[in-house]
Amino acid sequence: EDTNNGTVPTPLTNYLDTQYYGEISIGSPAQMFNVVFDTGSANLWVPSQSCSPFSTACFTHNRYDASKSRTHIENGTGFSIQYAAGNVRGFLSEDVVVVGGIPVVQVFAEATALSAMPFIFAKFDGVLGMGYPNVAIDGITPVFDRIMSQHVLKEEVFSVYYSRDPKHSPGGELVLGGTDPNYYTGNFNYMGTKETGKWEVTMKGVSVGMDMMFCAEGCTAVIDTGSSYITGPLDESGYKVNCDTVKTLPSVTFHLGGQEYSLTQEDYILWQSQIEGDVCTVTFRGLDVPPPTGPIWILGANFIARYYTEFDRRNNRIGFAAAV
């Protein structure tokens, strides 16, 4: 059903609370792909039919076949992304991409080489960057910018709901042009994005329990829908705790835009029941980014699952409301 004059919500699949992806189509007739809608990047790439036979990660995913699309436009320019954990190489193509019911003619990358790490663990096929244009590699206009220039959206915003429990259905939802009141309660609290033209805000501190433990002088918080966890300048990463002590663990509070956003142990502990017993891991990752970029925190899926997030391009601000 059309809820935002021109757009329909995109249901997301939640894979183990670590990967949230939804379906888009590319080409005519439509070729379907599962993509992560990633606010930490701004390019669209999917595996290519012409990927190398040695790229295992490519063969276990849906691949775009240009020869089968009558709306395909040849480009051929080389393309590569260097992630922290791996890389993607390929070439550019252009075709009709449909997101949330909206068609756009989009320049995207056909990946011909995907590093096995980490993409053999990816349940999604590709990535659809929802970041600002200045994050886009090769200056390619991002999908959401192409959608905005069609003036079909009621508001120039998009919103993200991530479920906290893989058994819930849907595992999440992306709304283009508005928010979905079914997935949040109360009001939104807004904060301006930094003038860097990224989905990042100034954070005033991080408290553990009652003590301000980190970022006391202020730091940057990136709101990154494509990251699974919370990353900060911590030396503990993948910290294991005794599951019996989990209920005594303190809340962790992020001070953003004059509000306090707390995560309780159920939000930040990954509790896995295994044969040899339960294993509990703190889902904070250590990542040291030196100044001037750092110190930087990345608030990923387990933050967004607790706080429904509205990304507002019109007003260059981010809004949080309590997720249902």
Ligand SMILES: CC(C)(C)OC(=O)N[C@@H]1CNC[C@H](C(=O)N(Cc2cccc(Cl)c2Cl)C2CC2)C1
């Ligand atoms: C500098 C620039 C290249 C733009 O930086 C980024 O693109 N930075 C991206 C920021 N958002 C997270 C992205 C990421 O880590 N992955 C890998 C990933 C994440 C979760 C789970 C799995 Cl399995 C995987 Cl493979 C992409 C899938 C979104 C990198």
